[in-house]
Amino acid sequence: MKDAMEQNEKLPVRDQEKFYSVYRGRQSALYHFAYMRSAKVKAARLLLERNDRALKDLSVLDHGFGTGTFLRACHTSCRIAGLEVDPVNVEAVRRMLSGCGHDVSNIGVLDVSQWDSHPVLGVDRKYDVILLSHVLEHLDDPVGLLRRMSMNLAKGGVICGLLPINERRPDENHKWVCDRALVASWAEESGMSVKDQSELDHYVYYAQPLFHAKGHMGRVMAQGISLVLGLKQALFPPSIWFGMGRCLRIIGARPGQIVFLLETKRDK
Numbered sequence: 001m002k003d004a005m006e007q008n009e010k011l012p013v014r015d016q017e018k019f020y021s022v023y024r025g026r027q028s029a030l031y032h033f034a035y036m037r038s039a040k041v042k043a044a045r046l047l048l049e050r051n052d053r054a055l056k057d058l059s060v061l062d063h064g065f066g067t068g069t070f071l072r073a074c075h076t077s078c079r080i081a082g083l084e085v086d087p088v089n090v091e092a093v094r095r096m097l098s099g100c101g102h103d104v105s106n107i108g109v110l111d112v113s114q115w116d117s118h119p120v121l122g123v124d125r126k127y128d129v130i131l132l133s134h135v136l137e138h139l140d141d142p143v144g145l146l147r148r149m150s151m152n153l154a155k156g157g158v159i160c161g162l163l164p165i166n167e168r169r170p171d172e173n174h175k176w177v178c179d180r181a182l183v184a185s186w187a188e189e190s191g192m193s194v195k196d197q198s199e200l201d202h203y204v205y206y207a208q209p210l211f212h213a214k215g216h217m218g219r220v221m222a223q224g225i226s227l228v229l230g231l232k233q234a235l236f237p238p239s240i241w242f243g244m245g246r247c248l249r250i251i252g253a254r255p256g257q258i259v260f261l262l263e264t265k266r267d268k
C-alpha cells in the first residue's frame with residue numbers, strides 16, 4: 001500500500017492525446033480476440049457473473065469503451081450506451097455493434113472537458129452496470145468520476161472497474177500506480193463500498209514489457225503473443241482461465257489486473 005502511494009506522489013502529469021487516434025482501424029474479429037482486449041472482458045465477466053450479473057437483459061454503460069470489445073460481448077438483450085473520445089473510432093464501433101444487432105443510438109463521442117453533461121449521464125439514465133475499464137488510472141480526479149457515475153446507477157446497480165496492477169515498467173499514460181488500497185480509498189471517498197474484487201491475470205506479467213515494445217518488430221511480436229493468448233483464453237470459462245494463471249506464481253508471476261465492483265452505500 002505504501003509503495004503505490006509513495007510512487008503516486010512522484011508521478012508527473014500525463015497527457016492523454018494518444019487516445020484520440022490509437023483505436024482506429026481495429027475492428028476485425030481477430031483484433032477483438034487479442035489478449036490485451038479479451039482479458040479485460042473476461043475479468044469483468046468473472047466478477048459480474050459471480051455477482052449474478054451476466055451480460056443479458058441489463059442496462060450497460062461503458063465509459064471510455066476503447067475499441068468496444070466489452071459492448072460487443074454484451075447479449076443483444078442488453079440496452080447499451082458508451083462514450084469514447086475519437087469520433088472516427090466511435091463511428092467504426094457504432095458500425096461494428098450495429099452489425100452485431102445492438103441499438104447504437106447511445107454510443108457517442110466523449111468530450112473530456114464536459115464529459116458529465118453528456119445525455120447518456122442524464123438524470124433519467126440509470127444503469128445496472130457501468131464499466132470503467134482501464135480508465136481511472138488515467139484521470140486527475142478519479143473520485144469525481146466515480147461519484148458522478150454513482151448517480152446514474154439503477155437500484156442494485158454496480159460500477160465494474162478494472163485497473164492495471166504490478167506493472168513492471170511505469171506506463172507513461174498512467175497518472176496513478178494502482179493497488180487494492182487505492183481502490184478502497186477511492187470507493188470510500190466517492191461514497192461507495194467495494195462489493196467484490198479480485199486480483200487476477202498472471203499471464204501478462206512477463207509479457208508486459210513486450211506489450212510496451214516500440215518499433216515494427218516489437219509490435220509484431222506483441223501482437224502475435226496477444227493473439228495466441230487471446231485465442232487460447234477463448235477455450236476456457238473465466239474462473240478456469242484465471243485459476244490456471246495462478247499456477248504461474250511458482251515462477252514469480254504476479255497478477256496484472258485488479259477488477260472490482262462498487263455499489264452505493266444505500267444498496268448495501
Ligand SMILES: C[S@@+](CC[C@H](N)C(=O)[O-])C[C@H]1O[C@@H](n2cnc3c(N)ncnc32)[C@H](O)[C@@H]1O
Binds near residue numbers: 016040066115135
Ligand atoms: C486505456 S483506455 C481504455 C479503453 C478501454 N476501456 C479498454 O479497457 O481497453 C483509457 C480511456 O480513458 C478515457 N479517458 C481518458 N481521459 C479521460 C478523461 N479525462 N475523462 C474521461 N475519460 C477519459 C478515454 O476514453 C480512453 O480511451
